[in-house]
Amino acid sequence: MKRARRIVAAATLFGAVVAVPATAQAQAEATGAGSVGAVDITVDGVSAHADPIAPCVVDTTAEGRTDPITVGTRTKYGLGSTTCTRNADGTASVKVTGQRFETSVLQQFGGPVIKARTFGAGCNTTANGSNGYMSLGTVTGITVPENIPPNHVITIPGATPGAPPMAEVVLNELVVPVPADGSLTTNAMHIKLFPQGGPASGDILVGSASCSPFGL
Numbered sequence: 001m002k003r004a005r006r007i008v009a010a011a012t013l014f015g016a017v018v019a020v021p022a023t024a025q026a027q028a029e030a031t032g033a034g035s036v037g038a039v040d041i042t043v044d045g046v047s048a049h050a051d052p053i054a055p056c057v058v059d060t061t062a063e064g065r066t067d068p069i070t071v072g073t074r075t076k077y078g079l080g081s082t083t084c085t086r087n088a089d090g091t092a093s094v095k096v097t098g099q100r101f102e103t104s105v106l107q108q109f110g111g112p113v114i115k116a117r118t119f120g121a122g123c124n125t126t127a128n129g130s131n132g133y134m135s136l137g138t139v140t141g142i143t144v145p146e147n148i149p150p151n152h153v154i155t156i157p158g159a160t161p162g163a164p165p166m167a168e169v170v171l172n173e174l175v176v177p178v179p180a181d182g183s184l185t186t187n188a189m190h191i192k193l194f195p196q197g198g199p200a201s202g203d204i205l206v207g208s209a210s211c212s213p214f215g216l
Helices: 022-027
Strands: 005-007 031-043 046-050 063-066 069-071 075-077 080-086 092-103 114-125 130-140 152-156 167-175 184-193 200-212
Touching (some): 031 063, 031 075, 031 092, 046 069, 092 184, 092 200, 114 184, 130 184
Parallel strands (some): 114 200
Antiparallel strands (some): 080 092, 152 167
16 A cells, blocks of 8 residues: 655646737737636446536636535535636646545556645746646555656556556646746646557546646
8 A cells, every 4th residue: 555645745836938029919908717626537337527627717706615526426525616817927726625625547457546625726927938837645556756747657557567558647737838928737636548459548637737827
């Protein structure tokens, strides 16, 4: 059994500048969006899906909240909330918090039950970029470093030698467009099922925040 430990991590990306004329920048508004998580998976031909949970969007939906929910039969999210704010200086901020995430979708294949007692993600825009951060508390089922670097990948191997991996778990995931335009998405945890093929496929997101200084 994997040892439970408390993990708190933060990651920041500054200075990603959108390649648009200054006049276009002046007309655009910073924005952002967040969700407690999302699920889109298929296991042995049976699908389980949840659109972004408790979503918020700057200037549209200021906040969202969710009671504990179960997606399919094996993925659970506890209480969670999101806040999307237009700041006085015109910048945007997104904050996501959640509790008691758990998925046992890999257990039937000999894999671990992955749990996080608490999780969070957030981002803020600046004059010409965005920064993001995340947190995970009391994680079990996988071994994580004391300080989680951006896009840290944990591979869950197959049950037998030579079998394809059951999953890739990306912690502190930062998604930045190429070329960079100042926007980013921060996911506290992203579980990719059988990325090389197998009896299951799809993605589970835990804590997601997106920010753009010039509009999403």
